[in-house]
Amino acid sequence: MSKAILQLDGLSCPSCMTKIENAVSQQAGVEQVKVLFNAAKVKADFDAEQTTAADLANVVTNLGYEVKAVKVKEN
Amino acid sequence: MKFERWIRQHTNQITVLVGSLIVAGFVAKWTNNFAISQGLLAGASVLAAVPVIINAVEALRYKTISIELLVSIAVIGAFIIQEYAESAVVTFLFLFGSYLENKTLAKTRQSIKKLTEMAPTTANVLQADGTVVATDVDLLDEGDVVLVKTGGQIPVDGKIVAGSGYVNEASITGESRPVAKQTAESVFSGSLLTNGTLQIEATKVGDETTFAKIIELVEEAQDAKSPAEKFIDRFATYYTPAVLVLALIVWLFSQDFKLAITVLVLGCPGALVIGAPVSNVAGIGNGANHGVLIKGGDVMATLAKVDTFVFDKTGTLTRGETTVSAYHQFGNTNETILPLVAQIEQQSDHPLGQAIINYAKQQAPIAHMPAVAQVDTVKGQGLLAQLSDGQKMLVGNWRLLADHQVTINSEQQQVINDLQQQGSSTVLVAAKQQLVAVIGVADQIRPEVPAKLQALRDLGAKQLIMLTGDNQSTAQVVGEQLGLDQVRAELLPEDKLAIVKQLQANGHRVAFVGDGINDSPSIATADIGIAMGGGTDVAVETSDVVLMRSNFGELVHGYGLAQKTMANLRENITIAILTVVFLLVGLVLGYIYMASGMLVHEGSILVVIFNAMRLLKYQNKKDPKLDVNQVNEMKSPVQSK
Numbered sequence: 020m021s022k023a024i025l026q027l028d029g030l031s032c033p034s035c036m037t038k039i040e041n042a043v044s045q046q047a048g049v050e051q052v053k054v055l056f057n058a059a060k061v062k063a064d065f066d067a068e069q070t071t072a073a074d075l076a077n078v079v080t081n082l083g084y085e086v087k088a089v090k091v092k093e094n
Numbered sequence: 095m096k097f098e099r100w101i102r103q104h105t106n107q108i109t110v111l112v113g114s115l116i117v118a119g120f121v122a123k124w125t126n127n128f129a130i131s132q133g134l135l136a137g138a139s140v141l142a143a144v145p146v147i148i149n150a151v152e153a154l155r156y157k158t159i160s161i162e163l164l165v166s167i168a169v170i171g172a173f174i175i176q177e178y179a180e181s182a183v184v185t186f187l188f189l190f191g192s193y194l195e196n197k198t199l200a201k202t203r204q205s206i207k208k209l210t211e212m213a214p215t216t217a218n219v220l221q222a223d224g225t226v227v228a229t230d231v232d233l234l235d236e237g238d239v240v241l242v243k244t245g246g247q248i249p250v251d252g253k254i255v256a257g258s259g260y261v262n263e264a265s266i267t268g269e270s271r272p273v274a275k276q277t278a279e280s281v282f283s284g285s286l287l288t289n290g291t292l293q294i295e296a297t298k299v300g301d302e303t304t305f306a307k308i309i310e311l312v313e314e315a316q317d318a319k320s321p322a323e324k325f326i327d328r329f330a331t332y333y334t335p336a337v338l339v340l341a342l343i344v345w346l347f348s349q350d351f352k353l354a355i356t357v358l359v360l361g362c363p364g365a366l367v368i369g370a371p372v373s374n375v376a377g378i379g380n381g382a383n384h385g386v387l388i389k390g391g392d393v394m395a396t397l398a399k400v401d402t403f404v405f406d407k408t409g410t411l412t413r414g415e416t417t418v419s420a421y422h423q424f425g426n427t428n429e430t431i432l433p434l435v436a437q438i439e440q441q442s443d444h445p446l447g448q449a450i451i452n453y454a455k456q457q458a459p460i461a462h463m464p465a466v467a468q469v470d471t472v473k474g475q476g477l478l479a480q481l482s483d484g485q486k487m488l489v490g491n492w493r494l495l496a497d498h499q500v501t502i503n504s505e506q507q508q509v510i511n512d513l514q515q516q517g518s519s520t521v522l523v524a525a526k527q528q529l530v531a532v533i534g535v536a537d538q539i540r541p542e543v544p545a546k547l548q549a550l551r552d553l554g555a556k557q558l559i560m561l562t563g564d565n566q567s568t569a570q571v572v573g574e575q576l577g578l579d580q581v582r583a584e585l586l587p588e589d590k591l592a593i594v595k596q597l598q599a600n601g602h603r604v605a606f607v608g609d610g611i612n613d614s615p616s617i618a619t620a621d622i623g624i625a626m627g628g629g630t631d632v633a634v635e636t637s638d639v640v641l642m643r644s645n646f647g648e649l650v651h652g653y654g655l656a657q658k659t660m661a662n663l664r665e666n667i668t669i670a671i672l673t674v675v676f677l678l679v680g681l682v683l684g685y686i687y688m689a690s691g692m693l694v695h696e697g698s699i700l701v702v703i704f705n706a707m708r709l710l711k712y713q714n715k716k717d718p719k720l721d722v723n724q725v726n727e728m729k730s731p732v733q734s735k
Contacts, residue, residue, distance in 0.1 A: 029196070029200070037153070037156075037158045037160075038152060038153050038156050038158055038160075041156035041157065041158060042156050045156070055313055055314065055316075055317050056316075056317055056371070057203050057313070057316040057317055057375050058210075058313035058316065058317070060313065080099075082152060083098045083099045083101075083102045083148075083152070084102075085099075090232065092301070
């Protein structure tokens with residue numbers, strides 16, 4: 020299980036948070052998603068064989084939020 | 095998708111454009127150019143509706159009924175019945191309101207942002223061939239040696255392998271005075287090298303460093319929700335769809351389309367949703383700026399309600415900088431065993447031991463002492479040493495001696511009692527089943543403590559209790575000097591834990607303030623565990639509140655801040671509910687329509703954010719500065735003798 024940490028540009032509405040959380044968690048291989056509203060970070064545990072951090076970043080970008088940095092931690 | 099992003103990035107420009115169109119539209123109306131006015135306002139409506147509708151549709155795609163959906167339906171409805179002025183103003187206010195929300199929210203998050211901006215980004219890694227390569231901190235490995243020069247930021251947690259210098263560790267300890275560091279000493283990521291050149295071998299890198307953990311802690315804390323927030327969150331998930339249903343019902347029964355879409359606008363749960371979190375974010379931000387890390391809204395809520403503070407004595411109420419006040423050796427030998435005791439104490443990090451080592455250093459060292467072969471720590475009792483000549487030596491409290499059948503005669507007991515009544519702790523030394531020496535060690539009360547304890551009482555603390563492993567008489571002296579409600583002495587860590595549990599069973603909300611690793615069970619069990627002393631992982635992880643500077647003022651600040659934050663949160667919820675009531679009454683009486691409703695609505699959101707921003711400036715008034723006389727009075731009696 021790997022962990023992706025996406026740094027976004029800044030979240031302003033609580034509903035953006037739900038949106039991102041739902042969208043990312045619906046991706047194949049994604050286990051747990053946590054969106055830090057105030058820090059504008061998305062933390063997701065995912066299976067590296069089914070998806071990649073870059074794919075997850077794409078999902079968020081496609082929702083219309085700028086992803087400033089992507090970090091991956093292997094476990 | 096590209097279109098959506100473009101819209102999102104240019105929402106501000108769109109808002110300005112819509113605002114201008116609306117002004118032009120009203121000017122046209124007042125100059126009796128109705129057709130032009132309608133055209134301008136319709137254009138403004140369409141333009142303003144685009145970002146709102148995009149957001150609504152996206153949220154819907156992920157099965158979320160958002161506030162934007164309510165506004166979108168209302169605007170489309172108003173557009174259909176050709177109320178262009180209403181639809182334009184409503185969407186404009188919604189966009190402009192979001193813009194202001196963003197700006198003000200950013201203010202409340204400022205302190206965290208400042209903290210993250212202090213995080214190091216690159217490191218100069220020393221290569222095998224002696225060259226230096228600038229590397230991203232995320233790509234560093236443990237064991238890498240990094241080079242830091244004057245003015246540079248230390249990018250890793252590690253040990254100095256070469257060089258020396260002065261380091262400012264304000265980002266970790268809050269203490270901004272530079273600390274001298276030399277080879278073999280530890281340094282922390284995020285601190286600044288004010289002078290010197292260091293080569294540091296990394297022991298922790300990237301997210302594992304203490305600084306990164308502190309940042310992560312504060313980030314998570316701002317999103318850890320209080321019970322009130324959780325309730326509102328749950329409420330909001332049902333509330334928004336409920337408003338949609340309500341509007342539909344209103345339409346079906348009254349056949350009044352305009353009334354129905356007005357209900358949609360008025361029903362937006364804005365201030366209610368933002369009110370509680372924004373108070374917590376501002377409160378936690380204020381704390382972080384004052385060296386008080388509060389781990390989330392739930393901690394904030396509990397801390398505000400604490401009525402019993404339990405303190406661990408050593409290093410919490412007292413300085414933890416103990417000094418030897420008396421040294422008595424029994425028997426008729428001229429040779430002092432002090433250096434030997436000091437040697438044994440080298441193996442312990444107990445503050446009493448440190449005092450003895452320092453005291454021994456001041457006395458002339460005496461040669462020909464048997465070497466210390468092995469030292470075992472007996473938890474809560476002291477040290478058991480094996481000397482190289484086969485002899486055993488005990489250094490500790492009466493419990494240790496009693497367990498090893500050492501008897502104490504009445505003359506010796508008198509010496510011990512006298513020392514204890516003066517407020518000294520006693521360290522007993524025994525060899526061959528005999529007590530050979532008594533060392534009196536006194537600990538100074540932290541000068542600021544009495545005033546701060548009073549401040550805690552003024553803020554509503556009902557019971558102040560001290561628990562200590564020290565002997566009863568020493569504890570009593572400290573307790574009397576500080577005016578504590580209860581003093582319990584000669585306790586082992588598990589006794590402290592039992593007392594905390596008992597207090598909780600009696601219905602008290604207990605905060606345990608401690609500093610050592612041995613207190614972690616109590617810290618974890620208490621309703622609120624408060625760790626004094628930042629920089630250690632254990633303290634940061636097991637506690638609910640961390641006082642970064644080990645400063646008692648921070649405790650008062652944190653307690654007061656938690657109460658202020660909860661009061662602020664209640665104010666915000668009240669404002670939000672009153673707004674809804676006001677809007678509903680206004681609607682029933684016929685004074686409120688869509689545009690005015692949205693105005694009140696956005697206004698209430700800004701009011702709660704501004705209200706929360708007051709927390710950023712919170713400073714405890716009952717936090718008097720000490721004067722010199724007070725400090726002198728509070729010195730322990732032994733010290734002034």
